[in-house]
Structure formats: C-alpha cells, structure tokens
Amino acid sequence: MSKMISVIVPTLGNREAELKRLFKSFQEQTNKNFEVILVTQENHDCIDYLKTPELDLHHIKLNKKGLSYARNRALEQIKGSIVTFSDDDCWYPPDSMERVENAFTATCNDIIVFQIYDPISKKYYKEYKDSSNKKVFTRDIFRISSIEFFLKAESLKKAGVFFDEDFGLGTNYPSGEENVFIYDLFKSGLKIQYFPEVIVYHKKPETNSRLTEPQLKSKGPLFKRLFSTPIALILLFLFFLKKRRHINQPFNQLALAIREAFIYKKNGGKLH
Template sequence: MISVVIPTLGTREKELIRLFQSLSSQTLQDFEAIVVSQDNHDKVKELLAPYSFPIQHIKLDQKGLSLSRNVGIKYIKGNIVTFSDDDCWYKSDAFEKVQSYFDQHSTGIACFQIYDPEKAVYYKEYLKDPREKVGFLELFRKSSIEIFINLSVVDKEKVTFDEDFGLGAKYPSGEENIFLYTMHQEGYKASYVPEVVVYHAKPSLDTRLNNKAFASKGPMFKRIFNTPIGIALLTLLFLKKLNHLEKPIPFYLNSLGEMFRYKKSRKR
C-alpha cells in the first residue's frame, strides 16, 4: 500500500479538490491519504467528504510543514510513503508506476519527475536516463513531492524532518535536502526514475529565491556540514544565482548572518 501524507492549511480549496480528484482517479487504488490539517479543519473535512478512498484526517493546532509530516507518518499503514503538497496533483497512473518500480527494485528511496502540464514544462531539469544510485550532490536538487520511500528497506523511525526547516518554520526551505542527506548518511540508496508521476505549477526562479528562502540556505548548509564548508557552499550558490536575486548582497549577508546565528535544535 502507498501512503500519501498531505499537510494543509485548508486555504487552497480549488487545489485540494484537484488533488483529491487525482487520488480518486488512480489506476492503482491500493493507497491511503493521511491529511494533516493545521487550520480550517471543518473546511478540509467538508472537501474530503465526497471521496471514498481510505482517509485519515489528523487535526493539528500548530503550523509547520515538517511538523505535519512528522505527525502524519505516525499514522501511515502502507509500506511506501510519499509527502504531498496541497497544491500538487498526481498523474492517473502515478501509484501504479511507483508500485511497479518497487516490486522490481530493492532501493530504499525512488525519485521521480514533476511536470507542469499547464505550462507544458518540467518543474526542473532532469536527466534522461535512470540512475540506480543518485549522486550525493544530485540529492540537493530533489523535491519532496517527487520522492517515494520504501519502508520495507528504510526504517520508519528514521523518516523524520527537521522541524526548524520548511514552510511555517523559522527557516522556510531546505527540509527535503536535510532529510535526503540524513538518509544518505544512514546508508540508504536513492535511485532516479525518469517518469513523471506528479504535477505542480513551475514557479519562477525569482519567487523561489526570495529573501526568506535564500536566508534559509546558510543555516541549511551549516546543519548538513559545518560553518566553514557552509560558507563555501553558500558563496558558490550566491555566485550561481546572482542574477536571479532581487538584492544580491543584502540577501547573501542576511543568509550568512543566519548561518552564524543558527544552532541545531535538540528536537528534530
């Protein structure tokens, strides 16, 4: 069974309906949805009411993407788990492709592709050929919604997100990078499958690299490595994205400052 953990604030009504409809239309129906609402619980309950696929609705009084994912995974019953955004939706044969892949491969993590069908473009640049093992640096280019985790291989207790990172947290990005790095450190192999399974609107690079998002990069690099390596990687990222930053020097200095202020939380 595939478990889909869906954190939501319950404010994106049209997007949630689209997501739930895409789940209802799956060619493989052996899945469950764990919907973790952080607000507007009654609205989320109302939107879920028309659907007959297995649903668990968890209501939280706290906000935070990583927190919601960590809570949601406690309720899953499947042996494969993925973490959905409430504004993405799935190709009708997505779960069939995922299940088929894990039936034939013993990898712990499989990374697929995201596509924007409205703009007719891929969410990011992807390799054309499959990879049995994704390289360490390539892990930094993966998004959480394209990742499926095989809990027959990966210890469920290890599947946890740093709650200091992710939307609604102090640092609003970087949670999937930290997660995949942790999986890498634990010795779990991630493979790459050049198949589209999930749809998501492709944002402009400028919107993805706003001040708050870029400020998260410094603490993220420090969290994964250490301060000297973090400074080097932040500087390289800054030089690479220089032309896409609205205020390059202030953004860089802000991220650098956040790196020095960051201290790893005991609760992860």
C-alpha cells in the same frame, strides 16, 4: 504481494480548488491500494468537501503550524509500506500509484525518485536526466523535491530519520526541509535510484521569480546543518554567485545568510 502506499498531504485548508483537483486525481487512480493522510493546520472544515467513499482517508487536526511538524505527525500514523509527501497544489496522473508499486516490486531500492511535470505549461518542473541512475550522488541531493520521491516505510523506520522541524514553511527557516531529510536518508546508507518517469503534476515556478529574504536567510543554517561551518560559507558564496540575478541586494542578503549560519545551532534533528 500488493504494496500499500501512504500519501501525506499537509495543508492550511485554504486552497479549495487545488485540494479538489488533488483529491479528484486520487479518485482516478488505477491502483486503489493507497491511503491519504490529510493534515490540516488551520481550516479543518476542508475535510467536509474532500470526503469520499472511494478513498481511504485519515484526518489529523493540528493547532500548530509547520510543514515539517505536520509531516512528522503524519509519519507516526502511516499504515502503508511505501510513503510519499504531497503538496496540496499537486495532482497525479491516473497510473501514478500503479507505476510506483511496480517500480518498488522490480527493484530493491529504499527510495525511488521520479519526475514532476506541469501539464498546463507543458514543461517539466526542472531539468531532468534522460536515463535512470542506479545511484544518487551527494550533488543530486539539492535537486530532489519531496513530492517526487517515494520511500519504504520500513527503511525509514530503521534509519530513524524524520523531518528536521527547524526547517520548512511555518518556521524561521521556511525552506530546505526536503534537502535535510533526503540528505539524512542518504547518509544513513539507504539505496536511492532515479527513474525518468513523470509521477506527479505541479505548476512550474516562474524562471524569473525573485528569491525572498526568508528563503535566502535559510541557506546559511541549511548548509551548516548539512556540512561544517567552513563548507557552509563556501557554499553560500557559490549559491549567491549563481543566483545573484534573482536576488534583490545580493550582498546584503549574503551577509544576512552568513550571520544566520553563525547563529544557528544544530539540534541533532530532535523533534519539537
């Protein structure tokens, strides 16, 4: 039986060229059994140049910003049996949806993690393993991006997992939401497998780009959200030691991240 895929696309609606490229890639899919849920948080009029009769498109208008908030609102309305999360500057190879459906049909996994590739620079988004892993370990969680994994909607519902709205763009902690989400799924016992196949395109970040203060500040609360405070502090030291060349005033930023770790109180993943 054909498995319908739900693609959730949150956007501020201000990237017209990127959104048109993304939606063009939707129109070119060989497997047409998918829906697109566009969640706009600012420029709702972008729907006017994205509407097309070829797509099963649903539009959610929100007046509150927040990436995790937008994704959670969309999750409440999906119709597909498989769901994924797209950024508005992603785009997809023509056979992506077809290969995703085939992968889920051939396995009994709850979640399948694929690869991201930048066809402009002709480089992979990050370093990937060559062979597929039947099991994803805890150490792999921090390397998984939300745009490269697909999961069964039924498994997600049974696990009762959603995005923690304390994390993600538009919040005080503008990163780490995908780490928290996939870790909560992992802890719930869902079966996760990695497939060494390119499933989505995205521009590769510059290797020498500097980490911003909000990103670094988020690391303290993130590690505390996932682990205990003592482990969070150890991970912070290791993270700053590894990334120190990409951080302005690393000791000051580390102190800020540690302070935020002590301030942050776990909300238990409650929705806002």
